[in-house]
Amino acid sequence: MYQPGIEAMDRRSLERLQLDRLGETLVRVYERVPFYRQAFDKANVKPEDIRSLDDIRRLPFTKKADLRDNYPFGLFAVDRREAVRLHASSGTKGKPTVVGYTRRDIANWSDIVARAIVTAGGRPEDVFHNAYGYGLFTGGLGLHYGAEQLGMTLVPVSGGNTPRQVTLVEDFKPRGIAGTPSYVLNLAEYMEDQGKDPRKTSLEYGIFGAEPWSEEMRQTLEEKLGLSAVDIYGLSEVMGPGVSIECAAQQDGLHVAEDHFYVEVINPVTLQPVPAGETGELVFTSLTKEAFPIIRYRTGDMAFLYPEPCECGRTHTRMSRIKGRLDDMVIVRGVNVFPSEIESVLMSHPNLSPYYQVHIHRVGTMDQISVVAEVSEAFVDTAGGFNIDSDLFRQVKHEVMHELRNALLISTRVHLTEPRSLPRSEGKAVRVIDQRNLYQGETAKDRV
Numbered sequence: 037m038y039q040p041g042i043e044a045m046d047r048r049s050l051e052r053l054q055l056d057r058l059g060e061t062l063v064r065v066y067e068r069v070p071f072y073r074q075a076f077d078k079a080n081v082k083p084e085d086i087r088s089l090d091d092i093r094r095l096p097f098t099k100k101a102d103l104r105d106n107y108p109f110g111l112f113a114v115d116r117r118e119a120v121r122l123h124a125s126s127g128t129k130g131k132p133t134v135v136g137y138t139r140r141d142i143a144n145w146s147d148i149v150a151r152a153i154v155t156a157g158g159r160p161e162d163v164f165h166n167a168y169g170y171g172l173f174t175g176g177l178g179l180h181y182g183a184e185q186l187g188m189t190l191v192p193v194s195g196g197n198t199p200r201q202v203t204l205v206e207d208f209k210p211r212g213i214a215g216t217p218s219y220v221l222n223l224a225e226y227m228e229d230q231g232k233d234p235r236k237t238s239l240e241y242g243i244f245g246a247e248p249w250s251e252e253m254r255q256t257l258e259e260k261l262g263l264s265a266v267d268i269y270g271l272s273e274v275m276g277p278g279v280s281i282e283c284a285a286q287q288d289g290l291h292v293a294e295d296h297f298y299v300e301v302i303n304p305v306t307l308q309p310v311p312a313g314e315t316g317e318l319v320f321t322s323l324t325k326e327a328f329p330i331i332r333y334r335t336g337d338m339a340f341l342y343p344e345p346c347e348c349g350r351t352h353t354r355m356s357r358i359k360g361r362l363d364d365m366v367i368v369r370g371v372n373v374f375p376s377e378i379e380s381v382l383m384s385h386p387n388l389s390p391y392y393q394v395h396i397h398r399v400g401t402m403d404q405i406s407v408v409a410e411v412s413e414a415f416v417d418t419a420g421g422f423n424i425d426s427d428l429f430r431q432v433k434h435e436v437m438h439e440l441r442n443a444l445l446i447s448t449r450v451h452l453t454e455p456r457s458l459p460r461s462e463g464k465a466v467r468v469i470d471q472r473n474l475y476q477g478e479t480a481k482d483r484v
Contacts, residue, residue, distance in 0.1 A: 120142060145275055174277060388410065
């Protein structure tokens with residue numbers, strides 16, 4: 037049952053609840069999941085040894101490779117017949133990762149997402165336009181069940197078919213929208229192409245996730261659509277969307293649903309915890325999952341935890357926006373670079389459109405970065421031509437290269453292309469083209 041008051045629990049009561057639920061989960065996995073029994077025994081730890089939340093550091097980590105090695109149902113803590121739903125990754129690097137949900141898991145997930153929507157500014161009486169993709173990806177159905185649980189009038193349009201999406205927004209007049217930021221930006225651009233003003237729709241707030249996006253992207257979405265844009269985070273291995281979300285009041289840090297998930301941040305090299313405010317790798321332990329409980333899952337996502345509570349009154353820990361993924365990080369001449377840092381530069385430049393791609397390739401033993409960015413419509417002349425020989429074009433290219441060098445502390449190759457030349461997203465945008473392991477599949481994981 038949806039209980040918004042739990043988000044304001046005092047910390048002592050919340051931590052006591054976490055410890056109780058953690059103990060139940062550890063007994064569950066030790067008794068029912070051979071992988072965890074073997075991992076705990078190897079680490080010389082039993083469920084009853086975990087007497088405080090700090091003791092969780094004694095438990096072994098779970099990695100994505102462990103999910104693949106136990107494909108399809110080896111990490112389930114229930115008989116497969118008790119799982120009422122399965123979700124899975126795309127499996128582009130081999131076997132997909134499969135997760136399952138009992139009826140209670142679905143009910144808990146619906147409650148989590150319902151209160152996430154409220155945190156973002158949603159209300160039960162709203163019409164809610166859900167443009168996340170449906171299917172094995174958790175985004176569409178995750179927001180779907182949460183919106184219905186809240187009592188909203190849901191429009192389950194899924195992704196793609198942009199003209200129809202725009203018509204539905206105009207006719208059904210939703211107050212809220214959910215989708216990937218790149219696709220909703222595509223909706224706004226389509227409206228402009230049709231001579232319509234995206235700011236004049238009924239939309240007041242948007243819940244965006246499933247791909248990394250920057251503060252500059254937030255500003256662009258808010259300016260183009262006249263709404264409040266909040267970030268939602270989740271991943272199928274832990275639950276799906278709703279693991280954390282920004283509040284509309286502050287838009288500064290994502291509130292973790294700590295009654296269902298225990299969050300840590302570790303140094304990805306030493307595997308030791310880092311203090312609040314320091315960036316490291318997010319690690320999650322599920323506290324209430326029945327079908328697929330996961331212990332100390334290394335997400336590969338880089339973020340930090342805020343040391344202080346939010347002014348909105350919620351007491352649950354806040355995590356920062358995702359800075360990047362470990363497998364997307366590029367080391368160029370000893371410097372760590374995340375694609376999100378490149379986006380921040382490109383989207384703050386007035387002569388560039390919001391569309392770009394980052395190409396990563398290897399020359400010898402060194403990674404190299406090439407950036408392809410669209411210029412704005414200002415470079416198209418009255419006859420529809422695109423002039424790359426103008427002084428302004430050369431000036432913009434020089435400025436972008438200079439700004440990237442200052443932000444990243446390395447030089448990058450920059451190629452500016454004409455407006456509307458890069459592909460538009462029908463779901464998740466392909467921002468990073470990793471050519472270092474061209475025949476080994478993609479590095480990005482299915483997440484929201």
